[in-house]
Amino acid sequence: MRIKIIRIIIFILFAAIVVNLFYVQIIQGPYFFRISKNNRIRVVALEGLRGRIKDRHGRILADNKVSYNVMITPQDILDKDKLFSFLSEILEMEVEKLVRTYNQKKFTPFTPVAVVEDIQWSQAVNIEENKYRFPSVFIQKGFKRIYPLEDNSAHVLGYTGKINRSQKRRLKEYGFSYQSIIGKTGVEEYYDSYLKGDQGGIQIEVNSRGEQVRLLSLKEPKKGQDITLTIDSEINETAQALLRGKKGAIIMMDITTGEVLAMASSPAYDPNIFVNREKRRKSAYIFKNPNSPFLNRAITGLFPPGSVFKVPVAICGLDSKAIKPQTSFDCKGYYELAGIRFGCTHVHGSQNLAESLIHSCNVYYYHLGKMLGSEKISQYAHLLGLGKQTHIDLPFESTGRVPSQKEGLLSANRRWYTGDTLNLSIGQGDVLTTPIQLVKMMATVVSEGIEVQPHVIKEIGGITTQKFDFERQLMIDKSVFRIIKKALVATVTDYSGTAHVLDIDGLYIAGKTGTAQSSPDKEHHAWFVGYLITGQKKLAFCIFLEHGGSSQNACILGREFLLTLQKNKKI
Amino acid sequence: MRRDLNLKIWVYTIAIILIGLVALYSATTGNVRVSRGIFYDQLFCAAVGIFIMYVVGRIDYRKFFDGAYILYAINILLLILVLVSGRDALGARRWLTIGGISFQPSELTKLSLVLFLGRYFATQRSVLTFGFMNKTQLILRDLFFPLFLTGISMFLIFKQPDLGTALLMFGIFFGMLFASGLEYRYIIGFSLACLSVVPFAWNILKDYQKDRLLVFLNPNIDPLGAGYTIIQSKTAVGSGQFWGKGWLSGTQNQLNFLPERHTDFIFSVIGEEWGLIGTMVLVYCYFSLIRYCLLVSEQVKDKFGMLVCIGIVSILTLQVIINIGMVIGLFPIVGLTLPLVSYGRSSFLIFIIMMGFLLNLSKRRTIF
Numbered sequence: 001m002r003i004k005i006i007r008i009i010i011f012i013l014f015a016a017i018v019v020n021l022f023y024v025q026i027i028q029g030p031y032f033f034r035i036s037k038n039n040r041i042r043v044v045a046l047e048g049l050r051g052r053i054k055d056r057h058g059r060i061l062a063d064n065k066v067s068y069n070v071m072i073t074p075q076d077i078l079d080k081d082k083l084f085s086f087l088s089e090i091l092e093m094e095v096e097k098l099v100r101t102y103n104q105k106k107f108t109p110f111t112p113v114a115v116v117e118d119i120q121w122s123q124a125v126n127i128e129e130n131k132y133r134f135p136s137v138f139i140q141k142g143f144k145r146i147y148p149l150e151d152n153s154a155h156v157l158g159y160t161g162k163i164n165r166s167q168k169r170r171l172k173e174y175g176f177s178y179q180s181i182i183g184k185t186g187v188e189e190y191y192d193s194y195l196k197g198d199q200g201g202i203q204i205e206v207n208s209r210g211e212q213v214r215l216l217s218l219k220e221p222k223k224g225q226d227i228t229l230t231i232d233s234e235i236n237e238t239a240q241a242l243l244r245g246k247k248g249a250i251i252m253m254d255i256t257t258g259e260v261l262a263m264a265s266s267p268a269y270d271p272n273i274f275v276n277r278e279k280r281r282k283s284a285y286i287f288k289n290p291n292s293p294f295l296n297r298a299i300t301g302l303f304p305p306g307s308v309f310k311v312p313v314a315i316c317g318l319d320s321k322a323i324k325p326q327t328s329f330d331c332k333g334y335y336e337l338a339g340i341r342f343g344c345t346h347v348h349g350s351q352n353l354a355e356s357l358i359h360s361c362n363v364y365y366y367h368l369g370k371m372l373g374s375e376k377i378s379q380y381a382h383l384l385g386l387g388k389q390t391h392i393d394l395p396f397e398s399t400g401r402v403p404s405q406k407e408g409l410l411s412a413n414r415r416w417y418t419g420d421t422l423n424l425s426i427g428q429g430d431v432l433t434t435p436i437q438l439v440k441m442m443a444t445v446v447s448e449g450i451e452v453q454p455h456v457i458k459e460i461g462g463i464t465t466q467k468f469d470f471e472r473q474l475m476i477d478k479s480v481f482r483i484i485k486k487a488l489v490a491t492v493t494d495y496s497g498t499a500h501v502l503d504i505d506g507l508y509i510a511g512k513t514g515t516a517q518s519s520p521d522k523e524h525h526a527w528f529v530g531y532l533i534t535g536q537k538k539l540a541f542c543i544f545l546e547h548g549g550s551s552q553n554a555c556i557l558g559r560e561f562l563l564t565l566q567k568n569k570k571i
Numbered sequence: 572m573r574r575d576l577n578l579k580i581w582v583y584t585i586a587i588i589l590i591g592l593v594a595l596y597s598a599t600t601g602n603v604r605v606s607r608g609i610f611y612d613q614l615f616c617a618a619v620g621i622f623i624m625y626v627v628g629r630i631d632y633r634k635f636f637d638g639a640y641i642l643y644a645i646n647i648l649l650l651i652l653v654l655v656s657g658r659d660a661l662g663a664r665r666w667l668t669i670g671g672i673s674f675q676p677s678e679l680t681k682l683s684l685v686l687f688l689g690r691y692f693a694t695q696r697s698v699l700t701f702g703f704m705n706k707t708q709l710i711l712r713d714l715f716f717p718l719f720l721t722g723i724s725m726f727l728i729f730k731q732p733d734l735g736t737a738l739l740m741f742g743i744f745f746g747m748l749f750a751s752g753l754e755y756r757y758i759i760g761f762s763l764a765c766l767s768v769v770p771f772a773w774n775i776l777k778d779y780q781k782d783r784l785l786v787f788l789n790p791n792i793d794p795l796g797a798g799y800t801i802i803q804s805k806t807a808v809g810s811g812q813f814w815g816k817g818w819l820s821g822t823q824n825q826l827n828f829l830p831e832r833h834t835d836f837i838f839s840v841i842g843e844e845w846g847l848i849g850t851m852v853l854v855y856c857y858f859s860l861i862r863y864c865l866l867v868s869e870q871v872k873d874k875f876g877m878l879v880c881i882g883i884v885s886i887l888t889l890q891v892i893i894n895i896g897m898v899i900g901l902f903p904i905v906g907l908t909l910p911l912v913s914y915g916r917s918s919f920l921i922f923i924i925m926m927g928f929l930l931n932l933s934k935r936r937t938i939f
Contacts, residue, residue, distance in 0.1 A: 002750055003869050006881065010865075012631045013892050014858050017901075018851070024899050032809025036843075129634045203802065216802070 035205070042113065044204065048142055049195020051077040051224035053157060053187060055262075056458055057184060057231040061153050068124040071112040076136035085136050090126050091116055118144055127320040144275045144394070144457040145181075146246040151268040152237045155296040156229065156394070156456060158186020181188055184274075186296075187456060189395045191227055196458050198222035220313035225461035230259035237492045238564050239264035242557055247546040248526075249297040249435045250561065255443040255531065255538040256453035260392070260467060262541075263436075265301075297546065299390075299397045302432040306359045306516030307498075307551070309381070309446065311428025311484060314353060316367050316380035318480040325483050328352045331363040335422070342366055342422050357487040358497045360513060362426050369425025370418065377424055378404035383474060384441045385451065386433050392454045393468070400437060403430040428517060435542045438529045442511070445488075446531045449474040488512055488530070499528060501555040507571070508533040513551035524546040526554035532562070534571050576863060576933050583860040584624070584911065584926045588617050591912030594840045597819050609783055609833055613914050620923035627927025628934065635686055635928070636875055643687035643720075649676035650727035677728045678735045678917035682793045683923060684724060687884030691753040693715050713753055714761060725916045734776070735905030738910055739889055746885030747878050747883040750868075796931065808842030809851070815846030833914045835906055837899045850895075857910075867933045877933045881936075882926045886910075910927045 024032070053062035067085065077083060098115055105113045124139045145160050147153070163171070171182075173567040180199065183189035193447065200221030205214040211455060229491075239250035244264035246450055249411015252262040259396045267289070288292070289362060295301055317323045331348035334341040344362040346357075356364035387402035401407075404425065405416040414561045415569060423429030444451045455468040488510040491497040526548035531540045543558040567569045592614060599610045653667045665672045693710055721744045724912040749758060773781070779827050810816070832840055852920050861884055868880030887910055894901035894909040908918045911926075 002752065003865060003881070006746070006750065007862075007865055010858075010884070010888050011860060013888060014854065017892060017895050020899055020901055021808075021842075021850050021854070021895075022845060025812055025842065025850065028809050029812035032806045033812055036806050108862065193693065443714035517777060 015092070019414075044140070045115070046200040046204050046221040047142060047181070047200050048220075048221035049223040050145065050197055051195040051226045051394075051461075054226065054228045055153075055236075056229065056259075057526045058228070059233050059234065060148060061229070061231075061233060062157055063146050063148065065146045065373070066140050067118040068121065069114045069140045070116040070119060070124075070127060070144050070445065071138050071140045072115050073112045073136050073138075074106055078135070086130065086134060086427075087115070087137070090123055092130070092430060108391055111562060112138070112140070113141070117142070122168070124382055134170060145271075147271045149233060149237065150272060151231060151270045152240045153231065154268045154271050155184075155265040155298065156186055156236075157271060158188035158190075159184050159274045161274050183345065185294075185395055187227065187394065189392050190362055191457065191460070195224045195227060197224040200228065204238055209432065213457050224360065226459075227457065227461075228385040229456050230254075230261065230458045231263065231456060232261045234568065235262040235565060235570055236264055237263075238568070239561060240266065240268060242450070244562055246548065247291060247297070248548060249301065249544045249546075250542065251298050251435055251439045252441060253454055254438050255446050255540050256452070258443070258454045259458070260454055261539065263296075263298045263456070265295070265297040267291050269293040273491040273568045286369070294431040296394070296396065297544065299392060299394055299434055299436045302320075302398050302400050302434060303525050303544070303546065304429070304431050304516040304518070305386070305427040305433045305438055306514030306525065306527055307362075307427060308432075308438055308512050308514035308527050309386075309431060310357060310360065310365050310425075311488075311512050312371070312381045312384050313365055313368060313443065314357060314388060314427050314484055314487075315384070315476065315480055316372055316377055318353070318483060319380070319476050320372065320376060322371050322384050323353065323368060324354050329356075329364045329367040331361050333363075335366040337366075337418060337422065342417065342419070343519035353483070357484070357512065358491050360498045365425040366422045367553045368446060369421050372423055372425075374416065374421045375406060377421075378402045378407065381431075386437050387431075388437075390436050390440050390454050390514050392436060393457050397436075398434050399486045400434055401430065402433075416569040423503060427514065435529075435544045438527070439540050439542045442529050442531055442542070444474065445481055445484055445537060446533075446540060448478045449476050472541075485510065492530070498551065499530070499555050499558050501519065501552065502528070502530070502562070504559065504566070506545075509562065513555060515551040518547060523549045526551045528554040528558045530558075532571065537571070575913055577930060579863055580926065580929055581935060582862070583856050585621070587853070587856050587860070587911045588620070588691065589848075590841065591837070591909075592617060593818070593845070594837050595914055596843055598837060598840050604675060607844055609914055612916070613919070616916055616919050620919060622918070624628060624923050624927040624930065628856065630929035630931065632876070632928070632931045636881075639683075639686040640758040642683045643683065643724075646676060646680050646683040647724055647727065650680065650724060652676075652877040654727065654730055673914075677733055677916040678915075678921045680728065680736075680740065681743070682921050683749070684721065684740060685879055685886070685925075688717060688721070688747045689875050689878040689882060691720075692747060692878050694872070710733055710751055710757060713751070714748070717920065718750070720897060733866050733906065735893070735907040738905070739886065739893075739907065742889045743882055743885045750878055750881040775884070800904060801900050804836050805900045806880050807839040808899050811843040811846040811849070813847045815842075815844050818909065820844065830915055835894065835904075835908060835913060837897055838895055838909055838914050841912075842898070853912075854891075854895070857887065860889050861891075864929055865932075871932055879928065880932060883929060884930055886925070887922075 011065075024567065049064055052060060052064070055061055070091070071085075082097050084098050085392070087093075087098055092099075092117070095303050102113055102115050105115070127137060128139055147157060147159075160181050160182050163180045166181075167182060181196075181507065183192035183195065188195065198221060200219040202218045203214055203216040235252060239252070239262050243250060243264055246266055247462035248266055249264060250264045251457070253260050288366070328350045331344055332383070333345075334343050336342075340511075342362070345360065348359055348361045348363065351359065351361045351364050353364075381402040386398045387401050389397050391397070401422075408414050408416045408430075420429055424431060440451070440454055451472040451474055453468045453470065457465050457468070459465065491512060491534075492499045492502050492509050494500065499511055502511070503507050509530060509532050511528055514525075514527030514529070516525040516527065524547070526543075526545040528543045528551060531538065533539075541558075543554045545554050545557065548554060562571070577933045592610070595613050599607045649667060656667075667676055672758050681726050692713075721740060725740045728740065749759075838850075838853075840855060845852075863882055864884050865885070868877045869885065871880060890907050890910050893902050893905065893907050894913075897904055897907070908915055910921065910922045913919075
């Protein structure tokens with residue numbers, strides 16, 4: 001009985017298939033036959049416009065410009081030689097080169113090939129006018145990305161390019177095809193899913209001259225969302241201009257919100273080279289450049305922090321009650337450990353905590369470091385955000401490291417000497433941080449233990465993002481930060497302070513210098529990490545010069561930077 | 572009569588294989604991306620397959636009964652292994668390579684699930700429970716426990732992701748459940764419950780699977796992707812009209828319009844080159860084969876044999892209907908092959924074994 005039911009169901013299913021086959025092949029048959037005989041269906045992809053990127057004042061940082069591409073439909077070519085000589089004449093390009101690109105990109109007889117991208121308007125008109133002679137050619141309107149500020153915002157913005165094979169495999173399910181444009185680094189990569197437009201396309205029926213007869217189906221491309229950054233492009237430009245010709249980074253961040261106002265890294269590159277056909281050749285030089293312009297030193301570069309690291313060590317000493325603010329150590333210009341002398345910059349004499357920060361006395365921190373031990377120092381450094389990612393919303397952030405005895409044994413299986421602890425206390429040895437970590441640490445110090453999240457995004461599609469609006473209170477006594485801050489102010493205001501250069505009229509500036517040894521045959525790294533308080537704003541900033549020599553150089557650059565901002569009424 | 576039925580199964584199976592080979596030869600002609608090697612591969616598979624079919628037809632089929640549970644257990648292990656260490660192809664993990672031979676465990680599941688459910692329903696289901704079991708326990712035993720065990724393989728296949736095959740597993744389960752003789756009210760209740768789950772199931776689908784389903788409803792929303800395939804395959808089949816364009820002269824096929832035309836879309840090649848005549852012959856062959864399969868299931872004396880027959884009928888019917896429906900735009904593109912015609916060793920071999928099994932049953936249907 002049940003088998004009978006099954007038999008009936010199967011019969012009905014097969015009958016339905018037969019009826020449908022009859023319908024498709026006999027009733028609709030002539031229609032489909034005509035379509036297939038003429039082979040006149042063309043598929044044209046329409047790229048969705050990518051969202052624009054603006055700075056906090058609405059200035060455009062990344063935009064789209066109309067471009068014209070020459071397309072050839074292989075099936076419709078009448079005379080290949082004539083066609084290519086015609087094109088080479090108009091476009092002033094060699095025939096062989098055109099043929100080569102054509103052969104490389106040819107896929108199926110009916111998929112149009114983009115032979116030349118981004119031609120001039122006059123050339124496009126010229127080609128369209130000759131379309132009656134060459135039905136296979138047509139001009140497709142496309143868009144290309146432009147970055148009006150060129151290399152002034154390169155590292156934050158990143159750049160765009162054709163999707164590569166591994167990205168394609170990973171992102172296939174999100175609607176990416178081999179022609180898709182994708183953000184390669186910076187904001188363009190991190191917020192690609194918002195910026196990217198949805199690809200659309202049309203299927204059209206064309207006649208023998210390649211003209212559209214009928215639209216078979218259309219999918220409207222969708223525009224991506226505009227993005228507003230927290231970056232102030234004028235501050236960023238000032239920073240970038242000061243760094244020109246040098247290697248280094250400048251960061252400026254709002255202490256209360258974590259908004260990054262400026263992030264400059266030098267040497268920089270012009271993101272337009274990846275878009276522009278003439279400039280694309282230059283990209284090879286940039287990739288080969290030994291100064292690695294693609295490295296965003298502000299978040300990816302790893303450098304020893306030098307004396308800046310004394311700030312977390314001092315916080316550690318005070319908070320763990322190992323020392324009091326008035327605890328003094330005597331500086332004879334060196335510290336002797338098992339017959340080896342660990343040097344200081346000067347003979348400072350008796351130093352208390354504040355003085356040790358003002359003069360950046362190494363001997364004080366040798367004593368303190370030995371008292372605290374490496375475990376405790378690295379614990380506090382980690383607490384203050386050193387040696388771990390800040391999770392800023394940019395790709396390729398480095399982690400860095402703050403070594404300690406235990407970690408050294410575990411990871412490198414290396415013996416830890418007391419000398420290592422001494423080196424650690426002054427930010428040398430294996431300590432590696434990124435500039436953004438130090439800025440974040442300084443911000444935490446200024447707001448007395450309240451940690452914010454550094455970020456560059458302000459609005460997505462006109463809606464303010466609140467993802468990064470949170471704070472975290474560190475479990476460190478507030479009075480500790482007040483003592484440290486007082487010393488950091490004195491570092492600038494005191495005549496003997498290491499950063500006295502930065503004592504600018506009308507500006508409340510404080511901070512800590514750092515001169516970090518790198519390799520023996522190269523100059524030291526120069527640091528100044530500090531903060532600035534004006535009527536409206538509290539800003540943390542960092543001036544870093546890779547192999548920039550003494551920290552004085554960073555301070556002088558910082559002075560120029562702040563003076564320019566003051567003059568332009570930016571602070 | 573016995574001989575006669577046996578012979579008919581042979582004839583229709585071989586006819587279908589031959590139609591497939593002819594179409595595959597055409598699909599691999601003058602084509603860069605689908606090479607002629609694929610045709611020879613299938614030819615080799617067909618030769619080996621016919622031998623295997625003969626051998627399977629001679630084995631004592633109680634051996635299948637004995638091995639059913641173990642086979643299913645091994646199969647589930649293989650499915651887990653695929654997810655852990657399988658080979659990616661076309662965005663999904665379906666392939667497993669053991670000893671240099673790669674195959675799709677999800678294809679094997681079709682066979683092992685049929686045998687497993689056949690044995691389960693055949694042995695568990697007895698009307699005499701001597702009052703030891705109440706209604707709930709019976710439902711648990713006859714419906715939910717086998718559903719759960721089927722669900723395991725369905726889930727693993729769904730994870731690959733292979734929605735089509737996962738749903739096919741459910742089809743097999745439902746067909747065999749129906750044939751197992753469970754009371755109608757439970758079957759109807761179960762069907763209603765399944766329908767109510769559909770809206771929730773939508774949410775666990777991957778984006779591209781949703782896209783495919785949406786595109787099926789309206790091919791125009793994605794003319795470049797899945798919608799393109801539907802429009803092109805429909806054009807191919809339709810343009811064949813009554814007599815077809817002739818062997819090796821299908822333009823849609825020859826000009827690279829059709830993706831996957833040697834596997835899932837092979838039917839479009841047949842439709843274009845042989846027209847309505849060709850498609851009707853093929854559909855008739857399938858229909859006859861399924862009809863004889865049902866005939867065997869009616870005559871077979873033991874319940875295991877009957878259930879396995881129904882299982883095979885379910886698979887054949889569903890795959891044929893869904894595959895053809897998919898090519899002419901009646902169903903979403905779910906990636907199910909056309910039995911014995913589409914290129915693919917695993918799929919081909921499994922169907923061959925099923926046909927061998929059918930032979931086996933038809934021979935012995937009077938002995939038991």
